[in-house]
Amino acid sequence: MTWYEAAEKPEIAEFDPVSGLAVTGRGEPGGAAYGASVGALYAVMGALGAPMVPLEGRWWVEDERSPFEVPRDEWWWHLFLRLPDGADGVGEAVEQVRPGVPAAARVQHVTFAEGRCVQMLHRGPYADEPASLAEMAALMAAEGLAVNGLHHEIYLSDPSEQDPGKMRTILRQPVR
Structure with missing residues (x-):
């Protein structure tokens, strides 16, 4: 598999376990915060020279109701792009793109x-x-x-x- x-x-x-670039946020899928976060992930990925991979999202709500009953602007997410094994230099890539992509400051290198x-x-x-x-x-x-x-x-x-x-x-x- x-x-x-x-x-x-x-x-x-x-x-x-896998590692990659991640941004955590809250808001409607396709909304402004979500779009800025996706753009930041792909900008950092490009600066790393890593191959482009499918976007991933891990989702949750901080509510007792079903996520489908919670307004989408209250959904939380961890957006993720998987990095190839051994990739490094994420901090430098973030700093490289940050002047043009301020949301890049929120991009982290994570393993889960x-x-x-x-x-x-x-x-x-x-x-x-x-x-x-x-x-x-x-x-x-x-x-x-x-x-x-x-x-x-x-x-x-x-x-x-x-x-x-x-x-x-x-x-x-x-x-x-």
Whole structure:
């Protein structure tokens, strides 16, 4: 199993720790803070000369309600771009792009480990994700697994894709 692959039905997978560039923020996906953070990540990645990879997001809400009941401008996120093994010089790259991209000051080099996960490839618009998440929850219940971390999405489609039917997103949930 590789980081950027998932089956079209829920499956259990195991992942080693990964490192990359990250920005933490709050706000609507596609909103101003989100857009500035994505731009900063890609600017630093470019300054590093690292290969471009799909954007990822780990999401949560600080509310007892379902995330789908919480206004999107109250959603929290860790945006992430995976770096190749052994990449360094992040601090220098941040300083290089910071004059033109002030949000680069918030970019950090992080490592995180999800370990055991339930995941699947979601095809279609983000608005249809609840059906895929329900399939994942059913597998978790059948296997006696519990959530053990933040909801994780890997955006495999080009962000400028206009046809929602062509969108592909890996949905991943750490479990124990």
